[in-house]
Amino acid sequence: MTDFQPVSGFVLPRFAGIATFMRLPHVPLDDPRLSEVQIGLIGAPWDGGTTNRPGPRHGPRQLRDASTMIRAQHGISGIRPFEAARCADLGDVAPNPADVQDSLRRMTQFYARVRAAGIIPLTAGGDHLCTLPILRALSHDRPLGMIHFDSHTDLFHSYFGGQMYTHGTPFRRAVEEGLLDPHRVCMIGIRGTAYDSEDRDFARAEGIRVIPIEEFHRRSVEDVMAEARAIAGDGETYVSYDIDFVDPAFAPGTGTPEVGGPTSWQALECARGLSGVRIVGADLVEVSPPFDPSGGTAFLGASLMFEMLCAIVAGQAQENP
Amino acid sequence: MTDFQPVSGFVLPRFAGIATFMRLPHVPLDDPRLSEVQIGLIGAPWDGGTTNRPGPRHGPRQLRDASTMIRAQHGISGIRPFEAARCADLGDVAPNPADVQDSLRRMTQFYARVRAAGIIPLTAGGDHLCTLPILRALSHDRPLGMIHFDSHTDLFHSYFGGQMYTHGTPFRRAVEEGLLDPHRVCMIGIRGTAYDSEDRDFARAEGIRVIPIEEFHRRSVEDVMAEARAIAGDGETYVSYDIDFVDPAFAPGTGTPEVGGPTSWQALECARGLSGVRIVGADLVEVSPPFDPSGGTAFLGASLMFEMLCAIVAGQAQENP
Amino acid sequence: MTDFQPVSGFVLPRFAGIATFMRLPHVPLDDPRLSEVQIGLIGAPWDGGTTNRPGPRHGPRQLRDASTMIRAQHGISGIRPFEAARCADLGDVAPNPADVQDSLRRMTQFYARVRAAGIIPLTAGGDHLCTLPILRALSHDRPLGMIHFDSHTDLFHSYFGGQMYTHGTPFRRAVEEGLLDPHRVCMIGIRGTAYDSEDRDFARAEGIRVIPIEEFHRRSVEDVMAEARAIAGDGETYVSYDIDFVDPAFAPGTGTPEVGGPTSWQALECARGLSGVRIVGADLVEVSPPFDPSGGTAFLGASLMFEMLCAIVAGQAQENP
Amino acid sequence: MTDFQPVSGFVLPRFAGIATFMRLPHVPLDDPRLSEVQIGLIGAPWDGGTTNRPGPRHGPRQLRDASTMIRAQHGISGIRPFEAARCADLGDVAPNPADVQDSLRRMTQFYARVRAAGIIPLTAGGDHLCTLPILRALSHDRPLGMIHFDSHTDLFHSYFGGQMYTHGTPFRRAVEEGLLDPHRVCMIGIRGTAYDSEDRDFARAEGIRVIPIEEFHRRSVEDVMAEARAIAGDGETYVSYDIDFVDPAFAPGTGTPEVGGPTSWQALECARGLSGVRIVGADLVEVSPPFDPSGGTAFLGASLMFEMLCAIVAGQAQENP
Amino acid sequence: MTDFQPVSGFVLPRFAGIATFMRLPHVPLDDPRLSEVQIGLIGAPWDGGTTNRPGPRHGPRQLRDASTMIRAQHGISGIRPFEAARCADLGDVAPNPADVQDSLRRMTQFYARVRAAGIIPLTAGGDHLCTLPILRALSHDRPLGMIHFDSHTDLFHSYFGGQMYTHGTPFRRAVEEGLLDPHRVCMIGIRGTAYDSEDRDFARAEGIRVIPIEEFHRRSVEDVMAEARAIAGDGETYVSYDIDFVDPAFAPGTGTPEVGGPTSWQALECARGLSGVRIVGADLVEVSPPFDPSGGTAFLGASLMFEMLCAIVAGQAQENP
Amino acid sequence: MTDFQPVSGFVLPRFAGIATFMRLPHVPLDDPRLSEVQIGLIGAPWDGGTTNRPGPRHGPRQLRDASTMIRAQHGISGIRPFEAARCADLGDVAPNPADVQDSLRRMTQFYARVRAAGIIPLTAGGDHLCTLPILRALSHDRPLGMIHFDSHTDLFHSYFGGQMYTHGTPFRRAVEEGLLDPHRVCMIGIRGTAYDSEDRDFARAEGIRVIPIEEFHRRSVEDVMAEARAIAGDGETYVSYDIDFVDPAFAPGTGTPEVGGPTSWQALECARGLSGVRIVGADLVEVSPPFDPSGGTAFLGASLMFEMLCAIVAGQAQENP
Secondary structure (H helix, E strand, O other): OOOHHHOOOOOOOOOOOOOOOOHOOOOOOOHHHHOOOEEEEEEEOOOOOOOOOOOOHHHHHHHHHHHOOOOOOOOOOOOOHHOOOOOEEEEOOOOOOOOOHHHHHHHHHHHHHHHHHEEEEEEEOOOOOHHHHHHHHHHHOOOOOEEOOOOOOOOOOOOOOOEEEOOHHHHHHHHOOEEEEEEEEEEEEOOEEEEEEEEHHHHHHHHOEEEHHHHHOOOHHHHHHHHHHHOOOOEEEEEEHHHOOOOOOOOOOOOOOOOOOHHHHHHHHHHHOOOOOOOEEEEEOOOOOOHOOHHHHHHHHHHHHHHHHHHHHHHHHOOOO | HHHHOOOOOOOOOOOOOOOOOOHEEOOOOHHHHHHHHOEEEEEEOOOOOOOOOHHHHHHHHHHHHEEEEEOOOOOOOOOHHHHHOEEEEEEOOOOOOOHHHHHHHHHHHHHHHHHHHHOEEEEEEOHHHHHHHHHHHHHOOOEEEEEEEOOOOOOOOOOOOOOOOOOOOHHHHHHHHOOOOEEEEEEEEEOOEOOOOHHHHHHHHHOOOEEEEHHHHHHHHHHHHHHHHHHHOOOOOOEEHHHHOOOOOOOOOOOOOOOOOOOHHHHHHHHHHOOOOOOEEEEOOOOOOOOOOOOHHHHHOOOOOHHHHHHHHHHHHHHHH | OHHHHOOOOOOOOOOOOOOOHHHHHEEOOOOOOHHHOOEEEEEEEOOOOOOOOOOOOHHHHHHHHOOOOOOOOOOOOOOOHHHHHHHHEEEEEEOOOHHHHHHHHHHHHHHHHHHOOOOEEEEEEHHHHHHHHHHHHOOOOEEEEEEEEOOOOOOOOOOOOEEEEOOOOOHHHHHHOOEEEEEEEEEEOOOOOOOOOHHHHHHHHHEEEEEEEHHHHHHHHHHHEEEEEEEEHHOOEEEEHHHOOOOOOOOOOOOOOOOOOOOHHHHHHHHHHOOOOOOOEEEEEOHHEEEEEEOOHHHHHHHHHHHHHHHHHHHHHHHOO | HHHOOOOOOOHHHHHHHHOOHOOOHHHHHHHHHHHHEEEEEEEEEEOOOOOOOOOHHHHHHOOOOHHHOOEEOOOOOOOOHHHOOOOOEEEEOOHHHHHHHHHHHHHHHHHHHHHHHHOOEEEEEEEHHHHHHHHHHOOOOOOOOEEEEOOOOOOOOEOOOOOOOOOOOHHHHHHOOOOEEEEEEEEEEEOEEOOHHHHHHHHHHHHEEEEEEEHHHOOOHHHHHHHHHHHOOOOOOOEEEEEEHHOOOOOOOOOOOOOOOOOOHHHHHHHHHOOOEEEEEEEEEOOHHHHOOOOOHHHHHHHHHHHHHHHHHHHHHHOOO | HHHHHHOOOOOOOOOOOOOOOOHHOEEEOOOOHHHHOOEEEEEEEOOOOOOOOHHHHHHHHHHHHHHOOOOOOOOOOOOOOOHHHEEEEEEEOOOOOOOOHHHHHHHHHHOOOOOOOOOOOEEEOOHHHHHHHHHHHHHHOEEEEEEEEOOOOOOOOOOOOOOOOOOOOOHHHHHHHEEEEEEEEEEEEEEOOOOHHHHHHHHHHHHOEEEHHHHHHHOHHHEEEEEEHHHHOOOEEEEEEEEHHOOOOOOOOOOOOOOOOOHHHHHHHHHHHHOOOOOOOOOOOOOOOOOOOOHHHHHHHHHHHHHHHHHHHHHHHHHHO | OOHHHOOOOOOOOOOOOOOOOHHEEEOOOOHHHHHHHHEEEEEOOOOOOOOOOOOOOHHHHHHHHHOOOOOEEEOOEEEEEEEHHHHHEOOOOOOOOOOOHHHHHHHHHHHHHHHHHEEEEEEEEEEEHHHHHHHHHHOOOOEEEEEOOOOOOOOOOOOOEOOOOOOHHHHHHHHHHHOOEEEEEEEEEEEOOOOHHHHHHHHHHHHOEEEEEEHHHHHHHHHHHHHHHHHHOOEEEEEEHHHHHHOOOOOOOOOOOOOOOOOHHHHHHHHOOOOOOOOEEEEOOOHHHHHHHHHHHHHHHHHHHHHHHHHHHHHHHHHHH
């Protein structure tokens, strides 16, 4: 398994070297080593669904850069994910920056190949519309559960005169297309001013559980995550983590911030609370480097990706003891 | 009432258009529509009272820009303030950047006209000395109560050899001039290193209630705000919110930061705790764009203005059910 | 004509007030004063044609902000454009951030109305694809000449698998659609690494004059502009000014910078060299605030808009002495 | 004692004047007034031990600048440290930026002179390797206790092929050299991904108490600090405060941030919890201005230095009532 | 003369140490060494005359910081000013940030003491109004000549309803008060949009020579400076250098930038062209750190101060060979 | 040769993908494809020789990021270097961030392997001390000529008490070690304040030609480069390009800027003037991302690397027609 280890900071300093996710080897889809990979870290450099401040197309590259500061062992659990599973950086899916539908097609095809190779994808966005083609690829034959951290539900019907594919609509589409089982979906941290209540009404009607921020702040993270795990159950579950879930003091580099969110510690604890969930894929989206002057958002994002990686590994260990 | 609605993000994207407060119509004081306005959002672009790092004169423009990301409905209460009251952007009061006394006069006159039109002013500063001329205009015949969020009391007698009009002295002057009823004044969040105890001694002598930060952190926001509401009572009350009340991690863009302050969630909860107070005017001051590289301070400030707007509306609904 | 004067800095300091272009009155298309306007300043907040680093959608607002530092009189010629012509800020055209074709339609319609009102439009972009719908509106019945400052020809056929509408293609489309008379088109400042020579080949074949940067640096600005004026002749001419014409040290805030460009003084002299051209419309595009930490690009952009405004006025004076 | 007072903000505004620590007089080691000084503020502008992102060599100058905003009286305890003790800015120790061992020697010599003069040093780093020569100077004849705030233990054996003197190793060396009594050492806030468990194993074997962040967040600051004080006991104790102890939202300007840390309020409370400890020296290290665009890290650092200064003064008052 | 040497970078690295101008000793006005000083570097941390974007009050401290990168010998002339004359940092004059007239008085008194000590002052501003009290102190008995680099004449009568003391009026006042001999005044680099021609009309009427930027760009620096020296003649002359003389690409950190200015090389050459002038005082004003994200403006400003220092030294050498 | 082509922007947008130099394939030294490579782009992430502001260790990663905007064809000459020669990104040499001598050894060994493979190295620094080990590897048996663009000669004997290996000394060492033939060395652009004349004296004594900036500005680039080519002659020549050669307005992101330098156009023309030189290796050093807020320095650096690449290719074409 030595082929799938990060470059050690004792061999090449952490600031040195071509930046791949967590200093893992780069294994493109046409690389013969692909068949050995168990967890694939993937960039989705795209913001074609962004309705206000663009920039997440630059997210994957900055997340790769920041992720080179991540070391091999979890500080609390002691999990060493790169020893527990063969991980690799699969590179970036190629969006079409001038065509939304073509981009969705390209992304679905890319993730279908990842799935066919038996690889669990951990994606760095990109804006939140990225999650739709991933779900299309991952859940083609049965709806998935989902644990979703965000300040927005992304459950809107459409935008600006009927545009149905923006970063505000992916989960509406996913439910409509049967990609998600709404009764196994839990959305955590929803807040901010609203256009109206259309999204919440849809959630209620479909049976999606929404935990708004005021409830989140009243309860403990432990308690919230216990409920989330119960909702997801032991079925296959996708995890979608929008960095704007976290308060903008901790994550300013995002296009649609909402004040009053969780701290970085709460954000980490949420990700740790995924342990035990049967994760078939996960993402960290909406990191926007042009709005992140100190780079702190990308480092938090990379840290959350590492937490999700450990949760995936922990889940697999459970299944295959 | 359609004339007083914000431009919808579905008609003109939120990043587009001339930036007015919350995308409301611009109604200058000489506009015939003024008589219909109930709540007026006003910029006070002034920092002539600033003793250390200048910049708040640029606050109103940046707050307008950030406020275009505010949507029409409160995320928790569901209040839709622009439907509940006729709101407008009244433009900026014109200070004299080279003359403090002339600026105070100009501002008092401007707010006197606003008051005469029966409009509740919600002001975006400017440094904290702005509040003095506003109080002069609003409380000319009877002293007001005040709920004041800040890290400083702004109760000093003078500065630098007898200067009596700086952003450290407005409430000393306001008490001396009888604009405030000290027994109905509550100051929340006071902290930081001090020159001496002169301001606190004055507060104690006059009966002003000061809740320092160490007490704030010990108690719940709910508890603190219940006391604040009790102090204000059911009389007419002014609300003054200095952005440096919030911890500088959440609000770096200000001239006299003090570490150890509330989080953005606590800051929002404080503003929500104003509900039930009979608000005759409010302000959000000391946002200083040159010290706000990511613009997060302005967005938090705009969010707090929206919270205060909803509190004003809620208070009016109570009075006129 | 007093209705169309900028707010004086002696009445309201230049940092104060709602930011319109050059502090002019806001006259939306449905305002009765529209019929009096002679030159309309318009924002085109759009970057749907951007293939690399997005951001120009935020350009118009930042250009408005920076333009409040522009005073009423040209420093060299003494021209006072706001006295010479009735100018107004017509607001922003509303693009559809999620649909390129719909945006092009919306923009063409907006500019058709401007043209119908007899107003010369001076546009603040937006990415360079903006110019295509403007040309569609302005030249519906006869091809226009064009003087084009840029580091790229924007004459490419397509991008990324056949996308024909990006900020690299507007003038290819404009020539194909007969909106421009290629023999009356002059492109100045072209430079940077190239994909290939397809665009230059097209220019040569069509008779478009390209003055690359190495020629520009060899000749004087005066000489270059004399040739440009000769090419445009005395027919109706459009001026398109991409801020990336200027060296990125002077204009870092743009998405596709190319090093080795003109200084700000040369950039101004170029605009001054437009005097005598019969300008039917002009634009300043590709200002991208997220890449402009000190705001200098927007101020240079606003200064260039003022130069173009003076050139328009000078041209009109010539026609109607 | 008037010679050792900070310049008053009522005589010279706080933004004015040559920046010394807290506006204290500059008393170099060869100044005759040195013998009167009781507490010396010292800069250690060095990052020769930094293994990833450099910058702390610029820390002392930025900390001096930020410290000019610190006033004379503690906001809660009312302590006026500059009246309680004769404090001075002793200037910077001169490191050799091209030679680690020479720098260690120079620093040890400097602090030996400070100790010989009976001065308690309060140091502004510099990277954390600075603390090793300080400990060598201060504890030459008996091991000290230490309370250490950090996200890293800095207890590693070596780095990159046997380098034994980096900012990850100072306390390993200090224990090996007998400078610290491991049973009187308490490390608080440890977190982040790890290379391995070598440092924790060493701590356990030697009897050093490590309070990791997950324990810190579970307990109250009061409780944690009570334990820390009990571990330090009433023996002579050094305090070492790495700014990366605090969450990077509050302190982005540091080279090796770890997310999930304490808030600024908790950070201050920790420092206040030092009251009663017999402090023989203290430091605030790893402030890195190039990564601190808004300067907030330096201001937090200066505020923590003031807290530690008050704790030193309180401890002395106890000893010499 | 060893007492007045900068701290060597071989003794204390250039990034280390308390920042004084060019690492010179700090000699306050009440220091007995004052009588030995020949050239005094002084900070004037004030922006009370600023009508638009404030910030120059923070200039002196940032200029001191940047000036620590200046070495002892001129790169072209080989002049070693610190050996040629006894130079010292005299500290900052204390303005009153809340009172313009009091500030003018305080500054005049400070410079009168400097003059009385026979010291030539080289001042770091501060906004341009600073120059008025300096001229009042230096020219009390006979009018001075002046060479003035700027993009504005600063010759306006008043501002905003009669304010006669702003950074746009100092030289109008100085001429009115007889501090300057207008026939020996030369202003270089004037440009930008104008309110009107009032200042130029005044210059013409009084015999002040204005070399506008278009003339500057046409002629060589050598030629322009020869004329300037001829105008100043061999009488006592003051040099006032506003950093906004330089193009904002080279000097973004200033409050009233005007595009189209000289390069840094031209800016240096202008200062070198002062050689031979009988300089009785000089200043470098309008450096505004909040608008200087990379610190380059301060470094250019410090470099220009060094050039002026060498010019002063060269002038003295001429007088006292 | 298709294996050594950059990823096309029409296949994967330029902002997407793992960032290698100019989007070339990554071919580490142990890759079997190494033997096919003709020109190797290499990162030297090191600043262990930096005496003032550190940061160049982060240069290679940022240069890789910026270089993804470079297209395949030179805009003026039409050269397509990736078709003319097999180019690859060889990754980073691993320095030892805690040991200067070990780093020099590691770098010499790395470049010796590159040389043994017959590859011409084009290096992205790192500070200027990097060039010493490169020269040791490339010129082991005969001294090389060198064309050196810089604002400093880097010819000093030692620093800070005898440190002989800093970024101010590499070429002194190289001459002493016989790696360079001083009569074939030309240094262009030297400027700034100086410690003394020791370096210039050494240059004169050894026969090194120094073209200081004042001479550079007087002559044309063409003329200067003709002389440089004549000095280098037709022997093997190394090219060393310090980004601080360029004026800091164009390249702020560097540790030891000197004002008054060339423009970006002059900087490009200098690199183009290398055509015809027999280049055996080249570097672009001293790009320091922490001081480059807008990223413009890295983009200029990448553009200069492309120019040097074309010059290498042109030189080879000459030799092997």
